[in-house]
Amino acid sequence: MIDHLTQPLVYFFGQGRADGTATMKDILGGKGAGLAEMTNIGIPVPPGFTIASTVCPTYLALNQFPPRLKPQAEAALERIEAATGKQFGGASNPLLVSVRSGAALSMPGMMETILNLGLNDTTVRGLEQLSGNSRFAWDSYRRFVQMYGCVVFDLPKRLFEERLEAAKHRTGVSRDIDLPIEEFRTLVADFKAAIAAETGKPFPEEPLDQLWGAIAAVFESWNTRRAIDYRKLHDIPDSMGTAVNVMAMVFGNMGDDSGTGVAFTRNPSTGEHHLYGEFLLNAQGEDVVSGARTPEPIANLKTEMPQIYGELDKVARTLERHFRDVQDLEFTIERGHLYMLQTRRGQRTGFAAVRVAVEMVDEGTITEEEAVARVPPNDLNQLLHQTIDPTGELDLIATGLPASPGAASGTVVFNADRAEELGRKGTAVILVRRETSPEDFHGMVAARAIVTARGGMTSHAAVVARGMGKPCVAGAQDLDVDEAAGQFRVGTRTIAEGEWISIDGANGRIYAGQAKLISPELSGHYDRLMTWADRMRHLRVRVNADTPADAHRGRDFGAEGIGLCRTEHMFFEGDRLGAMREMILAEDEAGRKKALAKLLPMQRGDFEGIFRAMEGFPVTIRLLDPPLHEFLPKEPEEIATLAHDMGKTVKDVQRIIDSLSEINPMLGLRGCRLGIMYPEITTMQARAIFEAACTVAERKGRVQPEVMIPLVAHVIEFRKQALIVRQVAEEVFRERQITVPYLLGTMIELPRAALTADEIAREAQFFSFGTNDLTQTTWGLSRDDAGVFLPAYLEKNIIEFDPFQELDITGVGRLISMAVDLGRKTRQDLKVGICGEHGGEPRAIAFCEAQKMNYVSCSPYRVPIARLAAAQAALAERGTMDRTRGTL
Amino acid sequence: MIDHLTQPLVYFFGQGRADGTATMKDILGGKGAGLAEMTNIGIPVPPGFTIASTVCPTYLALNQFPPRLKPQAEAALERIEAATGKQFGGASNPLLVSVRSGAALSMPGMMETILNLGLNDTTVRGLEQLSGNSRFAWDSYRRFVQMYGCVVFDLPKRLFEERLEAAKHRTGVSRDIDLPIEEFRTLVADFKAAIAAETGKPFPEEPLDQLWGAIAAVFESWNTRRAIDYRKLHDIPDSMGTAVNVMAMVFGNMGDDSGTGVAFTRNPSTGEHHLYGEFLLNAQGEDVVSGARTPEPIANLKTEMPQIYGELDKVARTLERHFRDVQDLEFTIERGHLYMLQTRRGQRTGFAAVRVAVEMVDEGTITEEEAVARVPPNDLNQLLHQTIDPTGELDLIATGLPASPGAASGTVVFNADRAEELGRKGTAVILVRRETSPEDFHGMVAARAIVTARGGMTSHAAVVARGMGKPCVAGAQDLDVDEAAGQFRVGTRTIAEGEWISIDGANGRIYAGQAKLISPELSGHYDRLMTWADRMRHLRVRVNADTPADAHRGRDFGAEGIGLCRTEHMFFEGDRLGAMREMILAEDEAGRKKALAKLLPMQRGDFEGIFRAMEGFPVTIRLLDPPLHEFLPKEPEEIATLAHDMGKTVKDVQRIIDSLSEINPMLGLRGCRLGIMYPEITTMQARAIFEAACTVAERKGRVQPEVMIPLVAHVIEFRKQALIVRQVAEEVFRERQITVPYLLGTMIELPRAALTADEIAREAQFFSFGTNDLTQTTWGLSRDDAGVFLPAYLEKNIIEFDPFQELDITGVGRLISMAVDLGRKTRQDLKVGICGEHGGEPRAIAFCEAQKMNYVSCSPYRVPIARLAAAQAALAERGTMDRTRGTL
Numbered sequence A, B: 001m002i003d004h005l006t007q008p009l010v011y012f013f014g015q016g017r018a019d020g021t022a023t024m025k026d027i028l029g030g031k032g033a034g035l036a037e038m039t040n041i042g043i044p045v046p047p048g049f050t051i052a053s054t055v056c057p058t059y060l061a062l063n064q065f066p067p068r069l070k071p072q073a074e075a076a077l078e079r080i081e082a083a084t085g086k087q088f089g090g091a092s093n094p095l096l097v098s099v100r101s102g103a104a105l106s107m108p109g110m111m112e113t114i115l116n117l118g119l120n121d122t123t124v125r126g127l128e129q130l131s132g133n134s135r136f137a138w139d140s141y142r143r144f145v146q147m148y149g150c151v152v153f154d155l156p157k158r159l160f161e162e163r164l165e166a167a168k169h170r171t172g173v174s175r176d177i178d179l180p181i182e183e184f185r186t187l188v189a190d191f192k193a194a195i196a197a198e199t200g201k202p203f204p205e206e207p208l209d210q211l212w213g214a215i216a217a218v219f220e221s222w223n224t225r226r227a228i229d230y231r232k233l234h235d236i237p238d239s240m241g242t243a244v245n246v247m248a249m250v251f252g253n254m255g256d257d258s259g260t261g262v263a264f265t266r267n268p269s270t271g272e273h274h275l276y277g278e279f280l281l282n283a284q285g286e287d288v289v290s291g292a293r294t295p296e297p298i299a300n301l302k303t304e305m306p307q308i309y310g311e312l313d314k315v316a317r318t319l320e321r322h323f324r325d326v327q328d329l330e331f332t333i334e335r336g337h338l339y340m341l342q343t344r345r346g347q348r349t350g351f352a353a354v355r356v357a358v359e360m361v362d363e364g365t366i367t368e369e370e371a372v373a374r375v376p377p378n379d380l381n382q383l384l385h386q387t388i389d390p391t392g393e394l395d396l397i398a399t400g401l402p403a404s405p406g407a408a409s410g411t412v413v414f415n416a417d418r419a420e421e422l423g424r425k426g427t428a429v430i431l432v433r434r435e436t437s438p439e440d441f442h443g444m445v446a447a448r449a450i451v452t453a454r455g456g457m458t459s460h461a462a463v464v465a466r467g468m469g470k471p472c473v474a475g476a477q478d479l480d481v482d483e484a485a486g487q488f489r490v491g492t493r494t495i496a497e498g499e500w501i502s503i504d505g506a507n508g509r510i511y512a513g514q515a516k517l518i519s520p521e522l523s524g525h526y527d528r529l530m531t532w533a534d535r536m537r538h539l540r541v542r543v544n545a546d547t548p549a550d551a552h553r554g555r556d557f558g559a560e561g562i563g564l565c566r567t568e569h570m571f572f573e574g575d576r577l578g579a580m581r582e583m584i585l586a587e588d589e590a591g592r593k594k595a596l597a598k599l600l601p602m603q604r605g606d607f608e609g610i611f612r613a614m615e616g617f618p619v620t621i622r623l624l625d626p627p628l629h630e631f632l633p634k635e636p637e638e639i640a641t642l643a644h645d646m647g648k649t650v651k652d653v654q655r656i657i658d659s660l661s662e663i664n665p666m667l668g669l670r671g672c673r674l675g676i677m678y679p680e681i682t683t684m685q686a687r688a689i690f691e692a693a694c695t696v697a698e699r700k701g702r703v704q705p706e707v708m709i710p711l712v713a714h715v716i717e718f719r720k721q722a723l724i725v726r727q728v729a730e731e732v733f734r735e736r737q738i739t740v741p742y743l744l745g746t747m748i749e750l751p752r753a754a755l756t757a758d759e760i761a762r763e764a765q766f767f768s769f770g771t772n773d774l775t776q777t778t779w780g781l782s783r784d785d786a787g788v789f790l791p792a793y794l795e796k797n798i799i800e801f802d803p804f805q806e807l808d809i810t811g812v813g814r815l816i817s818m819a820v821d822l823g824r825k826t827r828q829d830l831k832v833g834i835c836g837e838h839g840g841e842p843r844a845i846a847f848c849e850a851q852k853m854n855y856v857s858c859s860p861y862r863v864p865i866a867r868l869a870a871a872q873a874a875l876a877e878r879g880t881m882d883r884t885r886g887t888l
Helices: A022-040 A055-062 A069-084 A123-131 A134-151 A157-171 A181-199 A207-221 A225-233 A285-290 A299-304 A306-323 A350-362 A368-374 A377-384 A416-424 A438-446 A460-468 A524-536 A548-556 A567-571 A574-585 A589-613 A636-646 A650-660 A672-677 A679-698 A715-736 A751-755 A757-761 A771-779 A790-795 A812-826 A842-850 A860-878 B022-040 B055-062 B069-084 B123-131 B134-151 B157-171 B181-199 B207-221 B225-233 B285-290 B299-304 B306-323 B350-362 B368-374 B377-384 B416-424 B438-446 B460-468 B524-536 B548-556 B567-571 B574-585 B589-613 B636-646 B650-660 B672-677 B679-698 B715-736 B751-755 B757-761 B771-779 B790-795 B812-826 B842-850 B860-878
Strands: A010-014 A048-051 A097-103 A113-117 A242-248 A259-264 A276-281 A327-334 A337-345 A395-399 A401-404 A407-413 A429-433 A449-452 A472-474 A480-482 A487-490 A493-496 A500-504 A509-512 A540-544 A562-566 A618-622 A704-709 A743-748 A766-770 A831-835 A855-858 B010-014 B048-051 B097-103 B113-117 B242-248 B259-264 B276-281 B327-334 B337-345 B395-399 B401-404 B407-413 B429-433 B449-452 B472-474 B480-482 B487-490 B493-496 B500-504 B509-512 B540-544 B562-566 B618-622 B704-709 B743-748 B766-770 B831-835 B855-858
Touching: A010 A022, A010 A069, A022 A048, A022 A097, A022 A242, A022 A306, A022 A337, A048 A069, A055 A207, A055 A242, A069 A207, A069 A242, A097 A207, A113 A134, A113 A207, A123 A134, A134 A157, A134 A181, A134 A207, A157 A181, A207 A242, A276 A299, A299 A306, A306 A327, A306 A337, A350 A368, A350 A377, A350 A524, A368 A524, A368 A860, A377 A860, A401 A460, A407 A416, A416 A429, A416 A438, A429 A438, A429 A500, A438 A460, A449 A460, A449 A500, A460 A472, A460 A860, A524 A860, A540 A548, A540 A831, A540 A860, A548 A589, A548 A860, A562 A567, A562 A831, A562 A855, A567 A574, A567 A589, A574 A589, A574 A636, A574 A650, A589 A618, A589 A679, A618 A743, A636 A650, A672 A679, A672 A715, A672 B790, A679 A704, A679 A715, A704 A715, A704 A766, A715 A743, A715 A757, A743 A751, A743 A757, A743 A831, A751 A757, A751 A771, A751 A812, A751 B771, A751 B812, A757 A766, A757 A812, A766 A771, A766 A812, A771 A812, A771 B751, A771 B771, A790 B672, A812 A831, A812 B751, A831 A842, A842 A855, A842 A860, A855 A860, B010 B022, B010 B069, B022 B048, B022 B097, B022 B242, B022 B306, B022 B337, B048 B069, B055 B207, B055 B242, B069 B207, B069 B242, B097 B207, B113 B134, B113 B207, B123 B134, B134 B157, B134 B181, B134 B207, B157 B181, B207 B242, B276 B299, B299 B306, B306 B327, B306 B337, B350 B368, B350 B377, B350 B524, B368 B524, B368 B860, B377 B860, B401 B460, B407 B416, B416 B429, B416 B438, B429 B438, B429 B500, B438 B460, B449 B460, B449 B500, B460 B472, B460 B860, B524 B860, B540 B548, B540 B831, B540 B860, B548 B589, B548 B860, B562 B567, B562 B831, B562 B855, B567 B574, B567 B589, B574 B589, B574 B636, B574 B650, B589 B618, B589 B679, B618 B743, B636 B650, B672 B679, B672 B715, B679 B704, B679 B715, B704 B715, B704 B766, B715 B743, B715 B757, B743 B751, B743 B757, B743 B831, B751 B757, B751 B771, B751 B812, B757 B766, B757 B812, B766 B771, B766 B812, B771 B812, B812 B831, B831 B842, B842 B855, B842 B860, B855 B860
Parallel strands: A407 A429, A429 A449, A449 A472, A540 A562, A540 A855, A562 A618, A618 A704, A704 A743, A743 A766, A766 A831, A831 A855, B407 B429, B429 B449, B449 B472, B540 B562, B540 B855, B562 B618, B618 B704, B704 B743, B743 B766, B766 B831, B831 B855
Antiparallel strands: A010 A048, A048 A242, A097 A113, A097 A242, A259 A276, A259 A327, A327 A337, A395 A509, A401 A472, A407 A500, A480 A487, A487 A493, A500 A509, B010 B048, B048 B242, B097 B113, B097 B242, B259 B276, B259 B327, B327 B337, B395 B509, B401 B472, B407 B500, B480 B487, B487 B493, B500 B509
């Protein structure tokens, strides 16, 4: 708690000593804390002071400054005067200051800045003399009045720009800086008159009035619409407030021995350890921002100002060592003197994050724990997938949802068969569909990437693509896909089959043409970081894999078992689909059994491959889950073909399809309900699992099947299905004369299962939370239909995130937490994990760690992310995440 | 706890004293406790003894009797001999006994009985002499051997019947009793030989062997398949066991001074206070059961045996006064002596239950609390609805689900328009549909009853019918309805439009022809009972009513407000549907607002009527809930008509319909999601509510609107919608210069709302649990689709009841309980109720009482049931339900 009565409201920094430190970010804001810390450790910083952020809410509530503020601020101003030898408002050697906002959390571009404050008709003459440059002095004055008018009096920019344009027109010049000096003088007078006319008050000549006006304006900028929206979006409390930094101006535009620039202490793209940035001689920051001149790379400073460069390099090393992280710096050179104006934590790419973290451990700067804690898990996506070269020319045509990361280029195709045909020839194709269904699977396999016009982050296309690690942009609503005509329209353009497009699944962008791609490379740095992470985490990380190929891929990425093997995906391929349809269309149990007998060897083969790929690790196999109609065709021609193949009439087939159609298939005949209605399906699947397991075990392979019964709502459902599985297991073990240890558990994906987890855990040996379906039922939200209104929900800030992308810890999490507690109450050694889309999401993983779950499971390409996130979660639980000191 | 070492295993009764009492049902079983109690209070009961039910599990586990049993039983047998002066196995005056099962809970017909035990080749001669009737003696012997063979040796009935038939054939007689006496002798020998051949052991001649064999057989009958199934169905623990009653035989077939009969102490149909029953002279119970002779009404006994009748009447009064309830009696008259063989609580109709309960209070036999506690709430259905006269001839053609109670006769129609057309002419019609949709509403209004071939207890037809109090049989799957041809087939029969059928919605039966109906009459007894109930209950009872007519009906039934007014039902009628469709088809907000402006006065009018009908009581109005596509037509012709009416192309209308179609509409764009996407709908509805409220309030009416926001998953949804409602309320109050107090709350119908009830209660003033939808999402079960597998679930005993009919207290209840606790944690005075189908279900009401809810709400015809159930729940919570002593 801050004692508001005795706590200083103003913190001076200058002459090598500051009232504040880097740890006081809450009070000083990020910028103020950085300035204070730099001052304390001997870095050259222009003197100044910071007004505590705690003043902000008081000011905004009362619309007046606390009485203690003015004397403290004016005392600090005197200290600036003493440090600089200049006087605020002084005629001969005037002190000018900048006034800048700076909250504890960065809100880039959200709040206001005023430069050159302290200029008036008197002090401008002092500046003229001091700088020996009248145009500079008057231009500074002109800019100040304009900035003040906009920021403090909230006047439109237009008001000043019109006058500036008129002056240029009048004098026939095109650049501001070429205006004759009298024009600047005229403009200052003009601007002041305009402000007076608009506000009804004269422009404040008195520098102290200017200062308090500016401070008030900075505080008020905390409550602009955009600042409020930004805070809401980023969960920043309104009560935090901003600090105000008042600092002596230094000028980079005082001649060729002056300049300004920005620098990173390491390369933020690659992580290489060298100074990285750019600068401009004889310029102010504004000139860099406006783009009027092109800055030079920082390396050139070495030749042009070797001493300054040396100083800067030393400052960079000092700061990085001090803050123990890459710093992003702003500096100004005034007449051969280097001044640091800002230091903060440097943003970086995933590549750089990994490299810097590992190298800093080698340099002895940070610990391995800190290295692991420091890399944002999702940044690993960049290391695992291709990316689009941002330096190439790009022709953006649409943006959809970033459904599966990675970039790809290819020619457009509109159906799965064509994708397969061309893919087989080695053509790079991108499959573009209105939406995909299981029947498109072979086309998705053949395509480099998938684009859909409909569907969300958990649509069929998105889920399958993520599973395969293929780039996918889903729900690109601007695309008007005409599959029959073999083209899509977007805006006024039409793109036909065979034309090139490129997509970036990490941000949902779709480009016309063939973009240049950058391939990822897993560096030694990555391997070392992941080794450390694996040592630190408690949670096991498994992969969701339905095929031996997926299983291998997952294992390559470090998965320690399979957390979800969806048996139904196996049924969509080739001749399996035929046998599956035969089973569904069978009129009686005998017919179903006959068809199931055909499926048995195929399933057994799949399981054998999967068990082999995952030898030594557990493999969780979920029994058949989806509604049967998903396996049946929808189009009349396909129905006719199927009827012909099955020796049935079209009418009969249509009747069966109709009888299987459901109003709410999500809540219908699926999951264990299928196994209860048709126990022969469960029998066949159990047999395939245990026969495969025995085969591998016979050859001395270590197999650990975990059979998972899906969509259980009531413990008796589980009991009935478990009985069948156990009976089959015993039969097979007897036949094969070998026993394989296995577990029998359930997917907790319905609220009722969570609510009665104590009962279910009496029978089930493990729980795997199916958070996709659990989210659907807990929210009463169909992910297939939510696309119509969820975007509006996000836009209107009704929800902060899509609960299908990020785990809803408040709601769904409460249910999960309850289920874990209830389950462990009746079975202490209950194995608990999470599978589904949230299993690779860092926030969800932290939640799983807090619940002391045993494992998380996710799609292959998210396995490394999950490993890192799990380590961070373990560190956070131990309280070692935040050991990094004073990160800005 | 029973001390198994010292507790007697055998309880004698006879000569006016019994070891047991009525309170020992757990040990003696219902029958044994009744016999003991009757003996104790001086009722003439043949002497006998009861073997404690605790022996049963021991015997079944060890397959032998406990050592203490035999001496105790044989001592008791001697006491019977002493009491009767007969000897067990005696040659001259033999004692015969019956051996009967009798568990603590009645399991009618589930277990075994053996009569005439003690007969052998010696004792049969004694019986001959004693009775002076050789045929009687030998027939008794023949029956005993046959019964013993079947029950104790588990031989097929056929074995004996074949021999009996052969004997009749041989002698040319058609009735058993007409066989010559020698044939009986031959048959006894034949039967014994057959038994010996089948079992490999001679038939036991020794009466004691017979007795122990019979006792063992009774115990073993506890574990027959049907007994086990029966117990499972009725939740009776297997460990309970049955007692065995061994009692001296008395014979009603010893001549015209003998007889047998059954009697109720009051009329079980009407409750009238007179002896009710029937008897046969010179007969045994078996003769009554076999239907060989037709019994006489008990009143005739008054003339035929006035003294016996007087005794019986006195016994009846004594027993009723003693047990404080209607008794169901069995008696035998042996040579002018009356013996009571059984007394137990008399089953009765709803009419009788009410009348008896109230009259017993008047007689001073029971308290008002007991009267209220004693009437099963669902029995009131009989008092509220028509019933089919069971005495008429009935032609049952199919049975469906008992979807809405009451009976009706009418001619069949197959579409709503025809129903309306004929109904308007006063023709009694029954609407038969494959299933109904909101567009059939006008036809349902016009029909006497509704029958559907598909859909469950909460299908559209069922819900609407219950709301209207119309009989409905839903899901009669045997009906093959051909709406186009205007007929339905059932089995081999075809019933066409215009033919009569009759239905009973209380049991789901459908009859061909016009059955005779009995109209209900609410008696003074009913009114008095309900007045007492109302005084005892805590829960308020409200009605679900969507129209002023429903509101009036609910109020007539005693509703204290409306708990659920579904505004969408108003939109399906007449010109509203047109305006609603115009709103849905509007392409922009302006178009929607135009259409909503047309709806506003209609809604306002409805609300005014409802507020008037419910003056002085709260009215909960739910804002628009269903998906919009429910309001749009499905058939091509209707779409064409709509397009024409709206001045749009068919293609445009079809496109809008398509865009509104959802994969899982239950989890789609509905509830408050509509209000969030189209805030103008909420605005219109709020305006209609408050304008109507102000109009009523201006005329001094007391209005208490409670605005309910449906399908809230996240507190922010509620907040946004609540803001609109509050703004409109303030606007209207300002315009009308009057303020109406109102509440703003939500329907808790999604698990997430329950899980975050603490957050939601910060903003919502009341919760109403929408248990239909909450059950759907908690179970992940669509009530529209569950019909395919729920019946199998019930049949396979996976679930004990349909969770849409009875509240799932284990699962859904846990969620509700959690929500109530969380909600009241943040808002102590949170008003909590339940609406939807479970609101009128007695078990659910008891649950609501335990949760200390404020009210329940249900359809109009269930209001009385809910009032009574609420009173019983309150009594149960106070522990006053079971004060009734020794109910058998």
